[in-house]
Amino acid sequence: MNTDVAIVGGGLAGLNAARLLQAAGIDFLLFEARATLGGRIQTVNERGQPDADGFDLGPSWFWPRMQPAIANLVAELELPTFPQNNDGDVVFERMSRESPKHYPGLAQEPEAIRLVGGSAALVRAIAESLAEGRLRCGAEVTGMRLTEDGVVLFVRLADGQEERVHALHAIAAVPPRILNATVRFEPALDSGTEQLWKQTPTWMAPHAKFFAVYDRPFWREAGFSGTAQGMVGPLAEIHDATTSSGEAALFGFLGMGAEQRKTMGEKALTEGCIQQFARLFGKQAAHPRATLFKDWAADPLTATPADWFSAGHPRAPEGGWVAGRWKERLTLAGSEVSPIEAGYLAGAVEASAAAVAHLIQKFARNKG
Numbered sequence: 001m002n003t004d005v006a007i008v009g010g011g012l013a014g015l016n017a018a019r020l021l022q023a024a025g026i027d028f029l030l031f032e033a034r035a036t037l038g039g040r041i042q043t044v045n046e047r048g049q050p051d052a053d054g055f056d057l058g059p060s061w062f063w064p065r066m067q068p069a070i071a072n073l074v075a076e077l078e079l080p081t082f083p084q085n086n087d088g089d090v091v092f093e094r095m096s097r098e099s100p101k102h103y104p105g106l107a108q109e110p111e112a113i114r115l116v117g118g119s120a121a122l123v124r125a126i127a128e129s130l131a132e133g134r135l136r137c138g139a140e141v142t143g144m145r146l147t148e149d150g151v152v153l154f155v156r157l158a159d160g161q162e163e164r165v166h167a168l169h170a171i172a173a174v175p176p177r178i179l180n181a182t183v184r185f186e187p188a189l190d191s192g193t194e195q196l197w198k199q200t201p202t203w204m205a206p207h208a209k210f211f212a213v214y215d216r217p218f219w220r221e222a223g224f225s226g227t228a229q230g231m232v233g234p235l236a237e238i239h240d241a242t243t244s245s246g247e248a249a250l251f252g253f254l255g256m257g258a259e260q261r262k263t264m265g266e267k268a269l270t271e272g273c274i275q276q277f278a279r280l281f282g283k284q285a286a287h288p289r290a291t292l293f294k295d296w297a298a299d300p301l302t303a304t305p306a307d308w309f310s311a312g313h314p315r316a317p318e319g320g321w322v323a324g325r326w327k328e329r330l331t332l333a334g335s336e337v338s339p340i341e342a343g344y345l346a347g348a349v350e351a352s353a354a355a356v357a358h359l360i361q362k363f364a365r366n367k368g
């Protein structure tokens with residue numbers, strides 16, 4: 001099989017690259033290892049199934065006033081949005097021997113905005129705009145080999161079969177650490193590039209989110225916004241996750257490291273989180289209709305063991321993300337390589353747009 005551009009990764013960056021290549025009339029194929037598109041964007045219902053009106057296990061917010069790249073994409077796709085609920089008191093639990101304290105909530109600046117239906121609305125809208133047969137899910141790229149006129153990608157399909165795809169150029173829309181962990185390069189990468197990718201943290205990969213779903217947003221009726229901070233745990237930062245259609249939920253980021261979460265296990269963590277919600281928001285919080293737990297550090301297509309211990313925003317290297325013989329045939333495009341909004345949804349949009357702009361120039365030069 002042949003294509004002009006092979007895109008590795010079907011998260012926001014890969015999909016945006018596909019959208020822009022299609023608009024430029026450049027042939028492409030996109031390979032996504034997971035069964036579904038979206039990568040770190042995962043919107044699910046209370047049973048944990050992907051849903052058009054659900055809860056965001058990954059990113060929930062963007063900040064349009066600071067992040068024009070994602071704001072413009074959302075506007076172009078005509079996706080409806082709504083603000084994160086901040087009306088009401090915030091709760092702060094400082095220590096276990098003291099009751100949690102309430103404070104009047106402050107208007108959030110800049111305002112965090114959510115997508116109606118959840119962040120996966122972005123993924124659906126882009127995927128629907130792409131020509132049929134261009135997106136392959138359940139297709140993990142395991143190797144890349146340089147040839148005289150391009151790259152051969154080795155693709156492992158869900159049924160275990162291997163496919164070889166020849167492309168003039170490859171766009172890797174995956175975090176550099178994951179690229180290094182999942183793809184074998186022939187010839188091998190130069191050691192500087194390999195070290196750079198290994199040392200680049202994947203934003204939010206060390207984290208885990210917990211959701212409790214309720215029949216009503218009872219905390220709002222009691223004057224709480226749903227925002228809380230805790231020093232006691234297990235959750236460190238809590239927010240209202242109620243959907244735009246009114247499915248009521250609270251969510252929080254776990255405040256302990258990946259190793260400790262693994263040792264405690266999901267059952268004990270779930271019990272601890274529900275007890276914490278009850279301490280912060282009252283007895284009604286002790287009886288959620290459903291709970292959801294997503295530990296991103298345990299997801300091998302987002303995190304490597306290195307992410308358990310090193311967090312933070314990646315920094316763009318001075319010499320570029322790919323050096324040596326691979327430089328002419330491979331461009332990185334995941335959020336982590338954005339020089340402006342590394343790690344964020346906005347970074348995925350920026351990095352993929354920059355990669356495609358580079359390819360449009362390269363193909364125009366080669367034709368000329």
Ligand SMILES: Cc1cc2nc3c(=O)[nH]c(=O)nc-3n(C[C@H](O)[C@H](O)[C@H](O)COP(=O)(O)OP(=O)(O)OC[C@H]3O[C@@H](n4cnc5c(N)ncnc54)[C@H](O)[C@@H]3O)c2cc1C
Pocket residue numbers: 008009010011012013014031032033034037038039040041057058059060061062139140141142173174175178179182183203204205207208209296301302333334335336343344345346347348
């Ligand atoms: C818990 C959490 C909360 C977050 N909150 C926010 C937020 O509120 N706002 C915000 O702006 N950002 C947030 N982020 C960050 C945001 O999710 C990312 O910036 C964005 O989704 C990255 O998109 P991407 O396409 O660059 O990478 P990814 O979404 O990681 O996509 C990479 C894709 O490549 C696939 N893949 C990997 N290796 C291979 C391979 N070898 N072959 C084929 N496919 C492969 C993966 O399965 C994945 O689908 C959050 C992230 C997490 C985890």
